[in-house]
Amino acid sequence: MSLIVMKFGGSSVGSTERMQRVARRIADYKEAGHRVAVVVSAMGDTTDDLIDQSKLLNSNPPAREMDMLLTTGEQISVALLSMAIHQIGHTAISLTGWQAGIRTEAVHGKARITDIDPNRIFRAFEEGHAVIVAGFQGMSVDGEITTLGRGGSDTTAVALAAAVNADVCEIYTDVDGVYSTDPRIVKCARKLNEISYDEMLELANLGAAVLHPRAVEYAKQYNVRLVVRSSFTQNEGTSVKEETVMEQGVTVRGIAYDKNVARISILGVEDIPGVLAKVFGALASNEINVDIIVQSGVQDGKADFSFTVSLGDKDKAIAVVESIRGEVPFREVNSEEDLVKVSIVGAGMVSNPGVAAKMFDVISNLGISIKLVSTSEIRVSCVIAAEPVQDVVRALHTAYGLDTAEQAFVGGPQDRR
Amino acid sequence: MSLIVMKFGGSSVGSTERMQRVARRIADYKEAGHRVAVVVSAMGDTTDDLIDQSKLLNSNPPAREMDMLLTTGEQISVALLSMAIHQIGHTAISLTGWQAGIRTEAVHGKARITDIDPNRIFRAFEEGHAVIVAGFQGMSVDGEITTLGRGGSDTTAVALAAAVNADVCEIYTDVDGVYSTDPRIVKCARKLNEISYDEMLELANLGAAVLHPRAVEYAKQYNVRLVVRSSFTQNEGTSVKEETVMEQGVTVRGIAYDKNVARISILGVEDIPGVLAKVFGALASNEINVDIIVQSGVQDGKADFSFTVSLGDKDKAIAVVESIRGEVPFREVNSEEDLVKVSIVGAGMVSNPGVAAKMFDVISNLGISIKLVSTSEIRVSCVIAAEPVQDVVRALHTAYGLDTAEQAFVGGPQDRR
Numbered sequence: 001m002s003l004i005v006m007k008f009g010g011s012s013v014g015s016t017e018r019m020q021r022v023a024r025r026i027a028d029y030k031e032a033g034h035r036v037a038v039v040v041s042a043m044g045d046t047t048d049d050l051i052d053q054s055k056l057l058n059s060n061p062p063a064r065e066m067d068m069l070l071t072t073g074e075q076i077s078v079a080l081l082s083m084a085i086h087q088i089g090h091t092a093i094s095l096t097g098w099q100a101g102i103r104t105e106a107v108h109g110k111a112r113i114t115d116i117d118p119n120r121i122f123r124a125f126e127e128g129h130a131v132i133v134a135g136f137q138g139m140s141v142d143g144e145i146t147t148l149g150r151g152g153s154d155t156t157a158v159a160l161a162a163a164v165n166a167d168v169c170e171i172y173t174d175v176d177g178v179y180s181t182d183p184r185i186v187k188c189a190r191k192l193n194e195i196s197y198d199e200m201l202e203l204a205n206l207g208a209a210v211l212h213p214r215a216v217e218y219a220k221q222y223n224v225r226l227v228v229r230s231s232f233t234q235n236e237g238t239s240v241k242e243e244t245v246m247e248q249g250v251t252v253r254g255i256a257y258d259k260n261v262a263r264i265s266i267l268g269v270e271d272i273p274g275v276l277a278k279v280f281g282a283l284a285s286n287e288i289n290v291d292i293i294v295q296s297g298v299q300d301g302k303a304d305f306s307f308t309v310s311l312g313d314k315d316k317a318i319a320v321v322e323s324i325r326g327e328v329p330f331r332e333v334n335s336e337e338d339l340v341k342v343s344i345v346g347a348g349m350v351s352n353p354g355v356a357a358k359m360f361d362v363i364s365n366l367g368i369s370i371k372l373v374s375t376s377e378i379r380v381s382c383v384i385a386a387e388p389v390q391d392v393v394r395a396l397h398t399a400y401g402l403d404t405a406e407q408a409f410v411g412g413p414q415d416r417r
Numbered sequence: 418m419s420l421i422v423m424k425f426g427g428s429s430v431g432s433t434e435r436m437q438r439v440a441r442r443i444a445d446y447k448e449a450g451h452r453v454a455v456v457v458s459a460m461g462d463t464t465d466d467l468i469d470q471s472k473l474l475n476s477n478p479p480a481r482e483m484d485m486l487l488t489t490g491e492q493i494s495v496a497l498l499s500m501a502i503h504q505i506g507h508t509a510i511s512l513t514g515w516q517a518g519i520r521t522e523a524v525h526g527k528a529r530i531t532d533i534d535p536n537r538i539f540r541a542f543e544e545g546h547a548v549i550v551a552g553f554q555g556m557s558v559d560g561e562i563t564t565l566g567r568g569g570s571d572t573t574a575v576a577l578a579a580a581v582n583a584d585v586c587e588i589y590t591d592v593d594g595v596y597s598t599d600p601r602i603v604k605c606a607r608k609l610n611e612i613s614y615d616e617m618l619e620l621a622n623l624g625a626a627v628l629h630p631r632a633v634e635y636a637k638q639y640n641v642r643l644v645v646r647s648s649f650t651q652n653e654g655t656s657v658k659e660e661t662v663m664e665q666g667v668t669v670r671g672i673a674y675d676k677n678v679a680r681i682s683i684l685g686v687e688d689i690p691g692v693l694a695k696v697f698g699a700l701a702s703n704e705i706n707v708d709i710i711v712q713s714g715v716q717d718g719k720a721d722f723s724f725t726v727s728l729g730d731k732d733k734a735i736a737v738v739e740s741i742r743g744e745v746p747f748r749e750v751n752s753e754e755d756l757v758k759v760s761i762v763g764a765g766m767v768s769n770p771g772v773a774a775k776m777f778d779v780i781s782n783l784g785i786s787i788k789l790v791s792t793s794e795i796r797v798s799c800v801i802a803a804e805p806v807q808d809v810v811r812a813l814h815t816a817y818g819l820d821t822a823e824q825a826f827v828g829g830p831q832d833r834r
Contacts, residue, residue, distance in 0.1 A: 016473045023474075050493070056433045057440075058500035065503070068511050069496035072489035076467070079486035083475035086482070094485050099560060120560070143516060143537070 002167035003125075004029055007039040007135065007157035011174050012231035013077055014044030022172075022231065023084035026130050030090050035125045037164060039135040039157040040081055042073025063108035067137075067147045071097070074134035074153075082132045092130040095120065097146075098139035100131075101163075102156065106140035110149035110287075112214075113138060113156070116163035133160060151212025158215045162222035169224050171211060172231035177238030178203065178210055180402040181255040185390045188403040194239040195253060200226075202345040202379045203256050216240065251348035251355055252400035257389050258341045261291070262314040263371060265306040266321060268331025271298045275328055276305070282324050288313045292341075292374040292383065302331070306372060308383060311337060339371065340389045343381040344396060356380045362399045366391055419584035420542075421446055424456040424552065424574035428591050429648035430494055431461030439589075439648065440501035443547050447507050452542045454581060456552040456574040457498055459490025480525035484554075484564045488514070491551035491570075499549045509547040512537065514563075515556035517548075518580075519573065523557035527566035529631075530555060530573070533580035550577060568629025575632045579639035586641050588628060589648035594655030595620065595627055597819040598672040602807045605820040611656040612670060617643075619762040619796045620673050633657070668765035668772055669817035674806050675758045678708070679731040680788060682723040683738060685748025688715045692745055693722070699741050705730045709758075709791040709800065719748070723789060725800060728754060756788065757806045760798040761813060773797045779816045783808055 006026065013019050022038075029036045050069050054061045061069075078094035085092040101117030124131045135153025138146050148155055154171060161169035175183070176191050178200065183189040195203075197220035204213040210228055219226050219240065229237025269275055276295070283290055288309055295305035309317045314335055321333050342363075349355040359380050363370055372383040384392065397403060423443065430436050439455075446453045467486050471478045478486075495511035502509040518534030541548045552570025555563050565572055571588060578586035592600070593608050595617065600606040612620075614637035621630040627645055636643050636657065646654025686692055693712070700707055705726055712722035726734045731752055738750050759780075766772040776797050780787055789800040801809065814820060 019474060053493075053497060054500055057436060057497055058504040061500045062503055065496045065499045065511055068499070068513075069493060072492045072496075075489045075492075076470075076486060079482045079489075080470060080474055082482045082485070083471055083478045086479055087475040094482055096485075096562070099562075145513070145516075 001033040001035070003035045003037075003164060005037045005039065005157055005161040005164070005166040005169040006172060007153060007170065008041065008172045008231055009153065009174070010041040010044055010046070010077075012172050013040055013081060018231075019043075019081055019084050020088075023081060023088055025172075025231070026081075026085055026092070027088050027090045030130055037121060037125075037131045037133060037160055037166070038081070039133050039153055039160060040074060040077040041135050041153040042070075043077050043080075046073040046076065064144065067108045067145050070147055071134070071137040071145050074136055078132040078134045082130075085130055085132075090130060091128055092132055093124050093127075094132040094134070095124075096134050097137035097156070100133045100160070102133075102138035102159070104138035104140055104146045104148065106142060106144060106146070108144075108146055111138060111140070111146040113148065113159045116159055118160075118163045121160075121164060151214060154212040154215035155218060158218045158222075158224050158226070161224045162218065166224070168227055169219070170227045170229060170237075171215075172229060173210055174230065174232065175210060176230045176233065176235050177228045178240070178254070180253065181393055181397050182257070186255075186394050186397050189397065190402060190404045192238050192253065193236070194241065196347055197240060197242060198378055199253050199345055199347055200240045202343070202376070203254050211240070251346050251352040252344045252402065253346035253348070254344075255393055255396050255400070255402070256343050256345065257393055258343075259339075259386055259389070260310050260312075261308050261339050261341045261383060262311050263306055263308050263336040263339060263383065264314065264317055264321070264333065265304065265335070266330050266333050267304045268302045269305065270329045271301050271303045272328075275303070278324060278328050279321065280307075282320050283309075283317060286316065286320050288317050288320065290317075292372050292381065294372050294374070308339075308341070308372065336371075338386045339383050340386045341381050341383050342389065342392050342396070343379055344400065345379045347378045349378060349380070358399060359396065362395050363392060366395060368392065418450040418452070420452045420454075420581060422454045422456065422574055422578040422581070422583040422586045423589060424570060424587065425458065425589045425648055426570065426591070427458040427461055427463070429589050430457055430498060435648075436460075436498055436501050440498060440505055442589075442648070443498075443502055443509070444505050444507045447547055454538060454542075454548045454550060454577055454583070455498070456550050456570055456577060457491060457494040458552050458570040459487075460494050460497075463490040463493065481561065484525045484562050487564055488551070488554040488562050491553055495549040495551045499547075502547055502549075507547060508545055509549055510541050510544075511549040511551070512541075513551050514554035514573070517550045517577070519550075519555035519576070521555035521557055521563045521565065523559060523561060523563070525561075525563055528555060528557070528563040530565065530576045533576055535577075535580045538577075538581060568631060571629040571632035572635060575635045575639075575641050575643070578641045579635065583641070585644055586636065587644045587646060587654075588632075589646060590627055591647065591649065592627060593647045593650065593652050594645050595657070595671070597670065598810055598814050599674070603672075603811050603814050606814065607819060607821045609655050609670065610653070611658065613764055614657060614659060615795055616670050616762050616764055617657045619760070619793070620671050628657070668763050668769040669761045669813075669819065670763035670765070671761075672810055672813050672817070672819070673760045673762060674810055675760075676756075676803055676806070677727050677729075678725050678756050678758045678800060679728050680723055680725050680753040680756060680800065681731065681734055681738070681750065682721065682752070683747050683750050684721045685719045686722065687746045688718050688720045689745075692720070695741060695745050696738065697724075699737050700726075700734060703733065703737050705734050705737065707734075709789050709798065711789050711791070725756075725758070725789065753788075755803045756800050757803045758798050758800050759806065759809050759813070760796055761817065762796045764795045766795060766797070775816060776813065779812050780809060783812060785809065 082092040082094040104111035135156040179189040226240035499509040499511040521528035552573040596606040643657035
């Protein structure tokens with residue numbers, strides 16, 4: 001008998017039938033003698049519908065009231081799922097974030113979980129209930145309802161798994177697991193049986209939407225074993241954990257791309273000490289996440305440097321840069337959109353020289369110029385023009401030997417007829 | 418500068434436009450320098466829609482989970498209303514029942530408010546906010562989300578008004594105020610400028626849907642001044658308070674009718690001591706509200722008695738009666754539906770003999786037989802066949818001189834041409 005945390009996203013509970021299927025899965029675990037805590041997101045389009053409603057009444061709704069509004073989506077989900085479980089003869093109780101003891105920072109829209117008091121949940125286990133917890137939400141010390149921001153339900157599930165010391169945290173989604181790249185654009189993408197936290201973290205950060213980076217970080221930090229699997233099949237899924245066995249000859253584990261990227265360049269910056277600190281300190285204190293940072297050499301006491309932010313933060317970032325012109329003199333600031341960041345990820349590449357070179361080679365052979373490059377021990381990212389991203393990802397997928405057998409066949413001689 | 422509690426029902430906030438109109442009303446009060454706390458119900462059909470959703474997943478949903486589900490309706494309302502207020506340049510914060518300090522019994526679906534801690538609300542006043550509170554809900558001592566049952570939002574508003582010692586509690590509805598009878602069936606019904614708690618209580622209990630009885634009781638108990646008025650007009654409305662000035666020659670203030678009534682008769686009951694206590698104790702402990710109770714004289718040590726319950730409780734009540742046959746021997750129990758309880762209400766009738774007689778007279782002149790009668794100091798109720806209730810109400814309305822001048826005109830000579 002184990003303690004299992006299951007997390008179901010909005011599409012997994014997006015209809016009565018799906019809700020019933022989820023209830024059945026939970027019942028199966030209970031019948032197998034497991035203790036089950038379930039984290040659920042808002043059903044299907046509920047959150048978007050609520051946002052639309054709010055826009056009709058306020059062009060720029062206060063974050064506090066948005067949290068108050070949006071948290072109802074998950075509350076509806078947990079209540080309905082609990083009812084569905086009762087209907088098939090099992091007992092369950094639903095809990096809001098605050099009832100589940102989830103405490104967060106006193107920030108609205110993107111709070112971080114500070115701690116979880118699991119007593120209410122353990123009491124429910126003792127009473128024999130499946131515990132259904134509203135994802136994405138919590139309560140601040142001053143009794144305000146908060147939300148965790150995008151991917152919040154994944155984070156809730158992992159944090160909960162850590163708090164109750166679960167044997168495994170299963171993240172149910174609409175895909176079979178983590179793929180070597182986006183299966184929608186590369187038919188021969190392969191499902192990975194297992195992947196390390198670090199690799200998953202890179203992939204997650206790079207826009208492989210299957211798992212939220214913050215959740216992966218949390219899992220790594222508390223060593224929570226994650227399994228990403230489909231809520232529509234019984235397939236094994238992908239296991240995310242500390243140690244992974246390298247597959248023969250695989251140096252690159254996956255290829256990710258992210259279109260939500262804008263480049264900002266600051267040109268002719270006075271090369272006074274602490275310039276970078278000033279610029280990126282100002283951006284950070286305005287809660288703008290900066291990704292790639294590149295600085296070219298200094299000429300005549302002037303430096304140029306570029307960095308990337310998400311599209312949504314672009315204008316704000318430029319405003320911040322302008323606002324510190326007094327402290328940090330510079331000639332001009334410019335920006336660029338319609339970009340994509342393509343990345344290769346794999347713990348294998350550390351010990352394999354030439355992995356990055358091959359990437360640059362593949363991209364330039366497609367006649368595409370690389371605007372920014374950033375590397376880590378297990379990742380190489382290139383920012384290029386947004387189109388044709390498919391061609392680039394496919395070419396890299398093939399170049400790094402990730403194509404599945406089927407594809408070899410599809411691409412094989414018989415195919416040419 | 419006063420402290421005003423306003424309550425808006427579901428239809429008053431049933432659309433974007435209506436929500437905006439309510440926000441405007443609140444802003445007007447704030448601009449006049451008043452402190453405002455607002456209690457809101459779920460928008461339009463939200464509650465019914467949620468109930469429909471639940472039925473798809475559970476034929477008999479647990480009350481606890483229903484509370485968890487339904488309380489989201491009010492939470493959505495308060496968040497949206499708060500946003501609408503911000504949009505027109507005023508500040509507001511929304512609060513769930515538990516955030517507003519509303520504590521209830523640990524019962525689901527029909528909890529009573531045990532106490533209200535107004536500190537959070539006063540803090541919000543000091544911060545200059547309009548405070549928007551979710552009606553119909555609260556929290557039990559063990560941190561469970563509860564609902565107050567039907568009419569809960571009225572009760573929330575009155576209890577809140579008492580807790581913050583408000584100058585007035587305005588109940589906004591889709592009618593102009595309290596009428597001498599149902600304006601839908603009697604065109605010449607008159608709006609009452611004021612009415613006493615007791616009279617209002619009788620009318621409320623008798624199915625004048627405008628105010629929930631529990632709310633009126635609460636208002637009487639804590640001497641909260643109520644005003645019932647329309648959310649669509651600026652009309653004065655009806656003031657509900659302790660002392661009211663009698664209008665000249667008006668002994669009967671209003672005429673109410675209630676079709677939600679079933680008669681149950683127990684025949685040939687052994688007239689042993691404590692029989693009534695046993696029967697109605699058993700019904701009460703099964704949470705069945707009994708209205709009229711009539712016992713005919715005892716013959717040969719056997720008594721017959723009848724009582725009325727709401728239609729929904731009829732079968733349950735019969736089952737309870739059957740279940741105590743052992744302790745309370747009787748010959749048979751029978752029941753009747755398709756009834757209506759017609760009542761005349763007015764503090765004036767105490768000092769005016771013959772008021773009840775006139776009622777019986779009017780009804781019998783219509784050739785209708787009276788099945789049960791019950792009287793109080795300020796009320797006479799007759800249970801009769803459901804049809805033709807309109808004729809009965811109209812005839813009584815005229816007989817007690819309640820018809821408005823307009824009607825006298827409409828009914829006057831010019832009209833005959």
